[in-house]
Amino acid sequence: MLWQGSDSQNSTVARDRRWKRNAYGRVFGFRCGWKSLAKILTLSALAGLVFGAAFADDRAETRQATVSTNTNAPLHAVVIKRPDGPPQVDTGLTNFHGQPVMASCSSCHATTKPNLDTRSTADLDQFHQGLKYNHGNLSCLSCHNSQDYDALRLADSRTVAFTDSMTLCSQCHGPQRRDYDRGLHGGMNGYWDLTRGGRTRNTCINCHDPHSPAFPLVMPVLPPRDRVAVPHKPSTNHAPAAAKTP
Amino acid sequence: MNTPVSETQSTGGVSRRTALKGVGAMLGAAAFAKAIAPLTEWTRDMPAEEFFQRHYKELSAIDMQIILRRLEKETKEQHGVDVTITDDKPQPGVKFGYALNLSVCNGCRKCAEACHIENNHDRPSNQSYIRVFEMSKGSLDMEKGNAHYDHPVPQPDKFYMPVQCQQCEHPPCVDVCPVEATWKEPDGIVVVDYNWCIGCRYCEAACPYHARRFNWAKPQIPAAEINPNQSYLSNRIRPEGVMEKCTFCLHRTRNGRLPACLEACPTGARVFGNLLDPDSEIRQVLAHKRVFVLKEELGLKPNFFYFFDV
Numbered sequence: 001m002l003w004q005g006s007d008s009q010n011s012t013v014a015r016d017r018r019w020k021r022n023a024y025g026r027v028f029g030f031r032c033g034w035k036s037l038a039k040i041l042t043l044s045a046l047a048g049l050v051f052g053a054a055f056a057d058d059r060a061e062t063r064q065a066t067v068s069t070n071t072n073a074p075l076h077a078v079v080i081k082r083p084d085g086p087p088q089v090d091t092g093l094t095n096f097h098g099q100p101v102m103a104s105c106s107s108c109h110a111t112t113k114p115n116l117d118t119r120s121t122a123d124l125d126q127f128h129q130g131l132k133y134n135h136g137n138l139s140c141l142s143c144h145n146s147q148d149y150d151a152l153r154l155a156d157s158r159t160v161a162f163t164d165s166m167t168l169c170s171q172c173h174g175p176q177r178r179d180y181d182r183g184l185h186g187g188m189n190g191y192w193d194l195t196r197g198g199r200t201r202n203t204c205i206n207c208h209d210p211h212s213p214a215f216p217l218v219m220p221v222l223p224p225r226d227r228v229a230v231p232h233k234p235s236t237n238h239a240p241a242a243a244k245t246p
Numbered sequence: 247m248n249t250p251v252s253e254t255q256s257t258g259g260v261s262r263r264t265a266l267k268g269v270g271a272m273l274g275a276a277a278f279a280k281a282i283a284p285l286t287e288w289t290r291d292m293p294a295e296e297f298f299q300r301h302y303k304e305l306s307a308i309d310m311q312i313i314l315r316r317l318e319k320e321t322k323e324q325h326g327v328d329v330t331i332t333d334d335k336p337q338p339g340v341k342f343g344y345a346l347n348l349s350v351c352n353g354c355r356k357c358a359e360a361c362h363i364e365n366n367h368d369r370p371s372n373q374s375y376i377r378v379f380e381m382s383k384g385s386l387d388m389e390k391g392n393a394h395y396d397h398p399v400p401q402p403d404k405f406y407m408p409v410q411c412q413q414c415e416h417p418p419c420v421d422v423c424p425v426e427a428t429w430k431e432p433d434g435i436v437v438v439d440y441n442w443c444i445g446c447r448y449c450e451a452a453c454p455y456h457a458r459r460f461n462w463a464k465p466q467i468p469a470a471e472i473n474p475n476q477s478y479l480s481n482r483i484r485p486e487g488v489m490e491k492c493t494f495c496l497h498r499t500r501n502g503r504l505p506a507c508l509e510a511c512p513t514g515a516r517v518f519g520n521l522l523d524p525d526s527e528i529r530q531v532l533a534h535k536r537v538f539v540l541k542e543e544l545g546l547k548p549n550f551f552y553f554f555d556v
Contacts, residue, residue, distance in 0.1 A: 175555070182534060183527035184347070187514040189504065192526070193340075196502030207512065215352055215513065217398035222359040224393055225372045226459070 076191065076198035081206055082163045086150040089127050105149035114146035134212040143168060143210070169204045299441060314478065321476075321483060325467070329474040331482050334500040336433035342494050342549065343434075343521040343528040344505075345537065346408060349555035351515040353378055353399035353406030360510030361410075364495060365481040366473050368465035375492035376410045376507060377456065388455075388540060410507075411436065411457040411492035412540065412548030419449035419458060419491075428489070433500070434521075434549050435493050437479040445487040454541050455548075458491045494518070521549065 088102040095101055108126070118124070118140050121133045145153035152160045152168050160167050170177035179185035187207065191197030204210070288297050295316050305313070314331045321329050358374040367373035379391025383405055391407060400406060417436050420428050427442035428449055450458040464486040476482040477497035484490050495505040499518070508516040519526035528551075531537060535553040 179534075179555070182530040184517055184531055184535070185350075185514060187509075187511055189509045191502045192499065192504050192519050193502035199504075202514065207514065215400075217400070218352065218354050219397075220353055220355040220378070220395065220399055222355050222362060222372050222374065223396055224358070224374070224377060225370075 073195045075194040076196070078194065078199045078201060080166075080201045081203045083165060083203070083205065084163075086162045109149035114141060116141055116146070132209075132212050134214065135210070165210070166204050169210075173204075317478070317482065325469055325472060325483065327469050327472045327474060329472065329476050329482075331476045331478055332497070333478045334480075334497055336431045336435070337500060338432075339520075339522055341432075341434045341521045342413065342499060343519060343532075343551065344413075344494065344549065345517040345528055345531040345535075345551040345553060347513075347515040347517070347555060348405055348407060348552055350513045351378075351406045351408065351511075352513055353380060353395070353404075354512060356510045356512055357408055357507035357516070360506040361492070363471065364473055364498075364506035366465065366467055366476070366483050368461070368463070369467055369471070371462075373459060373465075375457070375459065375490075376408050378406055378408045380404050381407050386538070386540075407552070408507075409455055409457065409540065410550070411453075411494075412455050412546070412550040413494065415547035415549065416545065418452040418454070418546065422448040422452040424448065428491075435496050436491065437493055437496070438489055438491060439479070440482070440484050440488045440490070443488040445489065447489065449489055454544055454546070458489050461486055461488055461490060 086104055088104055091101045091103050093101040115123075116139070119137075121128075121131045124131060141153070142155075143152055145151045145159055147153075148159060150162075152162060152165060154160050154168060155171050166177075176185050186202045186204075188199055188201045190199035192199075207215075284301050287300075293316070295313065299313065310333055314333060317331050318329055321327060321331070355376075355378050358376040358378060361367070361376050362372065362374045365375065367375075377393045379388055379393050380395040380399075380401070381388070381391045381404060383403055388407060388409055413430075413434050413436055415434075417430055420430055420436060424446060425442060425444055427444070428436060428438045430436050445460070447460055450460055461484050465483055467483070472483070473481060475497060477500075480493040480495065480497045495503075495507075499505055504518055505516075508518050517527050517531050519528035521528055521532075523529065531551065531553060536556065537551040537553045539548045539551060
């Protein structure tokens with residue numbers, strides 16, 4: 001296979017050689033299998049070398065501490081982040097506790113007649129003015145549910161909750177969903193080894209603004225300052241001789 | 247039998263036995279002088295432990311612990327920070343692989359920044375194990391990439407290719423090291439022993455991916471920014487005059503965690519995992535994407551793969 005060295009035998013020999021000479025100092029027994037470990041234990045016991053026995057015990061401990069991966073331990077969970085629920089709009093008012101008053105979509109839309117013709121953000125009013133929209137030729141009601149504004153709508157007019165918005169996105173973005181399911185799309189945090197810890201994965205809208213999903217331009221951070229990669233600048237020391245003469 | 251004795255007595259010279267004794271004594275003295283010669287390198291400011299670490303002996307696990315505690319103590323003295331230095335071992339049945347999706351990388355260099363912080367890099371030089379090249383579409387020649395772009399990204403006619411250590415199967419950097427201070431571990435990570443490296447920079451010259459870095463000066467890091475979770479072979483603060491390189495964050499990955507650059511990537515361009523596990527994400531990349539490696543013609547067999555969404 002592509003990533004496996006064809007002469008692994010060779011590199012093992014080289015590694016062993018290094019093993020012996022390296023100041024960083026491996027415990028040499030570390031490389032031994034159980035058989036040789038047992039041999040060493042028996043020998044040291046026979047010889048009655050208290051020191052040797054202490055060494056062998058120490059090695060056995062290290063070995064045990066290392067072999068923690070290949071057990072049948074239960075796997076930790078992969079948690080996919082989800083939206084908390086339907087979005088809410090800040091009314092700009094505060095209640096008598098001083099907390100902001102939030103309004104759900106249905107507060108207004110329950111009594112407002114949906115306009116199926118709205119296709120441009122210029123037609124929007126109230127809270128929706130100034131919405132940046134750049135997501136193909138969809139209209140608001142392609143995704144928003146005119147029957148229930150606290151939920152979303154699939155292409156076949158079924159209702160889907162805001163918390164399951166990934167289902168909605170996947171209707172059109174199949175290849176991305178396929179890659180996501182294989183773990184190849186979208187950022188994650190935590191453990192690659194699920195026997196030792198869990199993982200948190202982003203949902204679509206953690207990275208993509210659903211109204212304008214393309215990534216915006218950003219300024220790069222941490223400009224490199226090393227000498228090696230500095231682009232070559234034409235030197236001024238080698239200007240034509242004619243230019244130097246007054 | 248008595249004749250030689252009488253001869254010696256008569257000439258009054260040195261007997262053969264005495265001469266041989268003398269030669270033996272001289273040889274013994276010379277051998278002793280040779281044996282203690284390394285002691286002449288023992289300077290006043292060098293602790294005994296450091297002296298003995300320079301003069302090879304096989305280390306037990308206990309010895310290693312003593313060294314780690316000493317390094318922690320020295321870090322405390324020099325930087326005023328309590329750190330934990332561990333010696334994370336390769337895991338059986340694990341071989342690390344990395345893949346990067348060039349279709350979504352937007353060149354923001356957040357990965358380089360995360361590396362800078364995680365691996366206790368020198369602050370003034372903005373050191374990082376990752377160099378992001380701005381590439382013209384239509385070419386995959388990293389030598390023509392520009393790592394010093396300074397404008398909003400991504401530009402429409404460009405793509406962005408982060409390059410770090412490729413953890414080659416046949417690492418040329420390891421081959422050229424004259425003191426074997428760098429080697430490839432069973433889980434595929436090429437590591438450096440900073441206390442064994444002599445700083446000749448042969449490996450830096452040998453690496454076709456420009457992945458190795460040299461510590462021109464003692465790394466300067468504000469005490470508050472030092473990452474205290476350190477490992478002997480990865481992110482402990484390097485001495486001046488030694489080489490360093492990406493270790494796939496082995497202090498994290500050998501404990502099951504994802505590398506810092508992956509967690510920092512805002513586009514999800516990075517995929518990491520165990521090449522020996524058929525269900526791992528990295529194996530999904532190899533199975534379902536058309537991957538390529540940098541400078542394949544050199545035959546170094548990198549364990550770092552690039553792919554485009556198709």
